[in-house]
Amino acid sequence: MLVKKKNHQTETQSSSFWRSVFGGITGTVLVLSLVSVLGFGLLSDDQPTAYSQEDLIEFESTITQTVQDTQEAVVSVGNYQSVQTSPFGQRGYVEGQGLQLEDIQQEPILVGTGSGVIYKVDGEKAYVVTNNHVIDGHDSLEVTLNDGTQIEATEVGSDALSDLAVLQISSESVTDVIEFANSDEIQVGSIAIAIGSPLDSATFASTVTQGIVSGLNRSLPIDTDGDGAEDWEMTLLQTDAAINPGNSGGALVNSSGQLIGINSSKIATSTVEGMGFAIPSNDVTQIIEQLEANGEVIRPVLGTTTVNLNYFALETRVQDLGLAEDMTDGAVVIDVAANSSAEAAGIEQFDVITAINDEPVSDGQVLRQLLYEYQVGDTITLTIIRGGEEQQIDVTLEASPTTNSQPVQ
Incomplete structure (x- = not known):
């Protein structure tokens, strides 16, 4: 009431x-x-x-x-x-x-x-x-x-x-x-x-x-x-x-x-x-x-730790991540939690996440906001760049264990 x-x-x-x-x-x-x-x-x-x-x-x-x-x-x-x-x-x-x-x-x-x-x-x-x-x-x-x-x-x-x-x-x-x-x-x-x-x-x-x-x-x-x-x-x-x-x-x-x-x-x-x-x-x-x-x-979580792509130097973006010189939007995965949704889906360190269900991801904050539009148990499609090659990976979202204290991915 x-x-x-x-x-x-x-x-x-x-x-x-x-x-x-x-x-x-x-x-x-x-x-x-x-x-x-x-x-x-x-x-x-x-x-x-x-x-x-x-x-x-x-x-x-x-x-x-x-x-x-x-x-x-x-x-x-x-x-x-x-x-x-x-x-x-x-x-x-x-x-x-x-x-x-x-x-x-x-x-x-x-x-x-x-x-x-x-x-x-x-x-x-x-x-x-x-x-x-x-x-x-x-x-x-x-x-x-x-x-x-x-x-x-x-x-x-x-x-x-x-x-x-x-x-x-x-x-x-x-x-x-x-x-x-x-x-x-x-x-x-x-x-x-x-x-x-x-x-x-x-x-x-x-x-x-x-x-x-x-x-x-x-x-x-x-x-x-x-x-x-x-x-x-x-x-x-x-x-x-x-x-x-x-x-x-x-x-x-x-x-x-x-x-x-x-x-x-x-x-x-x-x-x-x-x-x-x-x-x-x-x-x-x-x-x-x-x-x-x-x-x-209770919010969904990928189980990744990311850093904004624009934090990386041009040399790192081009030579180490295989990206175009003018590419600055995206969230770079620097860690994948064990037994997480991301690990189960095959997300790897240094993957660059650029979209969720075709919605552009410009940085880690946007990644989090888009992620929280979905529910635990939903399956989403991540667009990533790995070694310079774009691909799509389906991820079934699990619940975050730390939803109340800090934003999580």
Whole structure:
């Protein structure tokens, strides 16, 4: 049963999750001008230059009613982690002060807050979706309802690539759940209302902002493993919402109060204003179903380690790999895992993968994205170049053993 929203904010200080993107601060509302919503045609010669008081009241009523219908399903999420403290309240163990191991205690403290959305009640259990980076590294979790009720939460599952996580709480005090919209039907310019708990869940809980959907299918590169290199691209909705730390995991809703996205990030530079991003609701639905069922997203894997062809010097590409001088697109296999799909299919070291089912592969990131469009058990055809000769190899995909931590091939 899909239901409505709830508010809460928890943002762990995840290292380098977004490159030039301020991750973990999504969940505010988009800012919408009355002129853009009500005033199309105001500059036309044959149109009036004013709207009635009734028009303005109706617009305001739409926004306020949507918030009233939705905010009970938006929650704050607290991420608690254990830190070492001495009997004197000092963090950490200071060598040479004579403290014994038994003097050091593990004390869980609140290290970050974010937001979440209640989307389902099943008997005595309720389910909350939030961002993976909001709960990353937690030892314990706490959800705060719109009325201030605090509830212990447990992780059902999480996925770093989609940046989504599902939590479970008691349904005893839950009064509402969010309804999901079809994000494929969203249009640029549509009203968007963000609800979340920026900065501090106690002080600014249930903050509401309003605006529009600024763009669809925006590709945003991210670093999922903290090594400083972008290794995945997320496809997101763009909004002109005012985004602040703590809004991550909050609800982005339409004028009917339906969830169109989970706020996740923004462009955070001194020269950029109003560029926030949300995970589309249809993507959210697909991921949370898998997290509920498996605790993770099970993705297919070839069992190869690859390096982008354009990383290789011209001499290596031509003399060692047998490629044309102007060829720079492809993923070079540098290792094949034992007992993997790739080994069973006959993939070899230094094969250059150039396509999956005739879809061009320009580098390892594209290879991964194309691969994840298929399911475990599917058979795909790889186009490879081996020793300068192109050939096709059929591969039956197996499940990845490490789907939640890092992108795999």
